[in-house]
Amino acid sequence: xxxxxxxxxxxxxxxxxxxxxxxxxxxxxxxxxxxxxxxxxxxxxxxxxxxxxxxxxxxxxxxxxxxxxxxxxxxxxxxxxxxxxxxxxxxxxxxxxxxxxxxxxxxxxxxxxxxxxxxxxxxxxxxxxxxxxxxxxxxxxxxxxxxxxxxxxxxxxxxxxxxxxxxxxxxxxxxxxxxxxxxxxxxxxxxxxxxxxxxxxxxxxxxxxxxxxxxxxxxxxxxxxxxxxxxxxxxxxxxxxxxxxxxxxxxxxxxxxxxxxxxxxxxxxxxxxxxxxxxxxxxxxxxxxxxxxxxxxxxxx
Amino acid sequence: xxxxxxxxxxxxxxxxxxxxxxxxxxxxxxxxxxxxxxxxxxxxxxxxxxxxxxxxxxxxxxxxxxxxxxxxxxxxxxxxxxxxxxxxxxxxxxxxxxxxxxxxxxxxxxxxxxxxxxxxxxxxxxxxxxxxxxxxxxxxxxxxxxxxxxxxxxxxxxxxxxxxxxxxxxxxxxxxxxxxxxxxxxxxxxxxxxxxxxxxxxxxxxxxxxxxxxxxxxxxxxxxxxxxxxxxxxxxxxxxxxxxxxxxxxxxxxxxxxxxxxxxxxxxxxxxxxxxxxxxxxxxxxxxxxxxxxxxxxxxxxxxxxxxxxxxxxxxxxxxxxxxxxxxxxxxxxxxxxxxxxxxxxxxxxxxxxxxxxxxxxxxxxxxxxxxxxxxxxxxxxxxxxxxxxxxxxxxxxxxxxxxxxxxxxxxxxxxxxxxxxxxxxxxxxxxxxxxxxxxxxxxxxxxxxxxxxxx
Numbered sequence: 001x002x003x004x005x006x007x008x009x010x011x012x013x014x015x016x017x018x019x020x021x022x023x024x025x026x027x028x029x030x031x032x033x034x035x036x037x038x039x040x041x042x043x044x045x046x047x048x049x050x051x052x053x054x055x056x057x058x059x060x061x062x063x064x065x066x067x068x069x070x071x072x073x074x075x076x077x078x079x080x081x082x083x084x085x086x087x088x089x090x091x092x093x094x095x096x097x098x099x100x101x102x103x104x105x106x107x108x109x110x111x112x113x114x115x116x117x118x119x120x121x122x123x124x125x126x127x128x129x130x131x132x133x134x135x136x137x138x139x140x141x142x143x144x145x146x147x148x149x150x151x152x153x154x155x156x157x158x159x160x161x162x163x164x165x166x167x168x169x170x171x172x173x174x175x176x177x178x179x180x181x182x183x184x185x186x187x188x189x190x191x192x193x194x195x196x197x198x199x200x201x202x203x204x205x206x207x208x209x210x211x212x213x214x215x216x217x218x219x220x221x222x223x224x225x226x227x228x229x230x231x232x233x234x235x236x237x238x239x240x241x242x243x244x245x246x247x248x249x250x251x252x253x254x255x256x257x258x259x260x261x262x263x264x265x266x267x268x269x270x271x272x273x274x275x276x277x278x279x280x281x282x283x284x285x286x287x288x289x290x291x292x293x294x295x296x297x298x299x300x301x
Numbered sequence: 302x303x304x305x306x307x308x309x310x311x312x313x314x315x316x317x318x319x320x321x322x323x324x325x326x327x328x329x330x331x332x333x334x335x336x337x338x339x340x341x342x343x344x345x346x347x348x349x350x351x352x353x354x355x356x357x358x359x360x361x362x363x364x365x366x367x368x369x370x371x372x373x374x375x376x377x378x379x380x381x382x383x384x385x386x387x388x389x390x391x392x393x394x395x396x397x398x399x400x401x402x403x404x405x406x407x408x409x410x411x412x413x414x415x416x417x418x419x420x421x422x423x424x425x426x427x428x429x430x431x432x433x434x435x436x437x438x439x440x441x442x443x444x445x446x447x448x449x450x451x452x453x454x455x456x457x458x459x460x461x462x463x464x465x466x467x468x469x470x471x472x473x474x475x476x477x478x479x480x481x482x483x484x485x486x487x488x489x490x491x492x493x494x495x496x497x498x499x500x501x502x503x504x505x506x507x508x509x510x511x512x513x514x515x516x517x518x519x520x521x522x523x524x525x526x527x528x529x530x531x532x533x534x535x536x537x538x539x540x541x542x543x544x545x546x547x548x549x550x551x552x553x554x555x556x557x558x559x560x561x562x563x564x565x566x567x568x569x570x571x572x573x574x575x576x577x578x579x580x581x582x583x584x585x586x587x588x589x590x591x592x593x594x595x596x597x598x599x600x601x602x603x604x605x606x607x608x609x610x611x612x613x614x615x616x617x618x619x620x621x622x623x624x625x626x627x628x629x630x631x632x633x634x635x636x637x638x639x640x641x642x643x644x645x646x647x648x649x650x651x652x653x654x655x656x657x658x659x660x661x662x663x664x665x666x667x668x669x670x671x672x673x674x675x676x677x678x679x680x681x682x683x684x685x686x687x688x689x690x691x692x693x694x695x696x697x698x699x700x701x702x703x704x705x706x707x708x709x710x711x712x713x714x715x716x717x718x719x720x721x722x723x724x725x726x727x728x729x730x731x732x733x734x735x736x737x738x739x740x741x742x743x744x745x746x747x748x749x750x751x752x753x754x755x756x757x
Contacts, residue, residue, distance in 0.1 A: 051374070070743070138545035157548065158547065159727060243548065247724070247727045249720060266373060
């Protein structure tokens, strides 16, 4: 390091040494439990590893094996289906509910708690509830409700065509509350004078939402959209617990395939390869998204 | 004087007096409240072993083998036990391929009890002509049925030679969908669904794999295997005897049975523990029957023969530790010391106000004195143990055992036959013949051919 640059670094460290010291534990924890495993996983892409024995470099063999796996295309298609449905249903519902609740004059606190209750359910309770009480085609609550409307019973997670939508429905019910509460907080920050001005201009309810509410929430919407996309691309719990990837691989997702590679096939190289591919895809996608949407420059993001 | 002392020390060293003790990592049950007596019994066994083998020090490791559990993690950190007990029969190929277990032929050859076993007992852990495990427990899958539901529907007790037709009739008569009861609840989710279809393939006279010249070939595209797939399809769409929520895993099926929502299920050994202990079903209300016989000249009564084995960890490099591991495996094997472990399981069950209700099937030859003592132990503890099966059933059961597919069993169960089952249960227009042929072709190309390529 040249003298001038070195002096600048030394000066900066000296100036901020207290803050840097506070950062050391967090950096250590992240380094050991997050960054190191990520690097190891990326290296595993090019290695053959049997626990207890030394790793062997195998070049691109793991990537080749993954790309030639006949289940890969199915897993990608299923994952895209889940992401798309989650965008359609899971992204829109919290916004709609938040806007609706913000219009409620009485009992807003009660509804705020009510929508959050599913978030508080432990995962295993959630899965048992939906698997045993809500989804069963013969006596499940969903089909009972549809029956009241004259709609025939559906198979839900037992149908290859309906399974992904069913999992999205369950996931949305379980998670929309937290996002709704966040949107409600965002709505509270929208300047009420904008609504007044819009009303004076003759804007109707839907026009106020389109021209005042949604622009006011735009930063939050953009941020939560990318977070949701990243999360839904990594969907694992729902198909793992509810369907084991069935019926007939129709709910097999990319992360479930990674799990199968690692813990069923005991092939950590392929698991590393596929998870690295997903990681790189999400990284590139996120960078592209942030750049295109200007998210990093948005206020309140 | 000095020379005398040096000579004396040299003699002692040669006798191993100064040899460091061999440290052997051995398995004891996981430290949970349900395992207190078992852990104590294992620790007492370790103490007796150390007393009988000075120079060997045991280090107890809380562990229970599970194919998706923490075994690989423990291997990576070299903390896994040196002696692994209760390792599933289907794991042999995977463990051998990863060099996680070692051949035991040289040890077995010197063992005085090696011929105590049934002829097929070693087969699941015989890979490439070498034996890698010592049989510990076996199971042969069979039928368990709800006697009350059978009686209410007027269905006679299954005979020892009942057939698919009898099985279907029993399932049809005990089905009461309006009342929430299905005649037969198969496993429809996960690898266990393929495991269940395999039973019926065997009953029809078919096979899942055949071996030729050391290479494996998919065999479930045969007419017999297709007949088994057709039966599954008919059970769902023609006879409607399986639950509407058919996607039941291993545990789910016994929940359904225990709740009185299915009259017939298949079980190896442990499923009835759930039924008896969680659903408090009276063991006297649970009937046992052999698997039904498939149709045609090749039909037979057959259920998967599996079990658990004792093996030596392949990471053990030292001959001294391997020798110690072998001594531990055979220590008190099939003698009264083994009975202490069974007693500890009964004691744990009693302490938890439960039953030791798993089906006990020994890999030893019929008439073995140990088997008689073990059964007597179960019978003498009727408040905390169940001794399943009458002498007639127990005498007939061994002939129905059929070993699991020798190569990539978990793959064929979970990735291929499971999809067949789920397609048959979701698509009324599925063609069992096409499905089985396409699936067999895929399994051959994707799994068996790459493995066969490594065979010299």
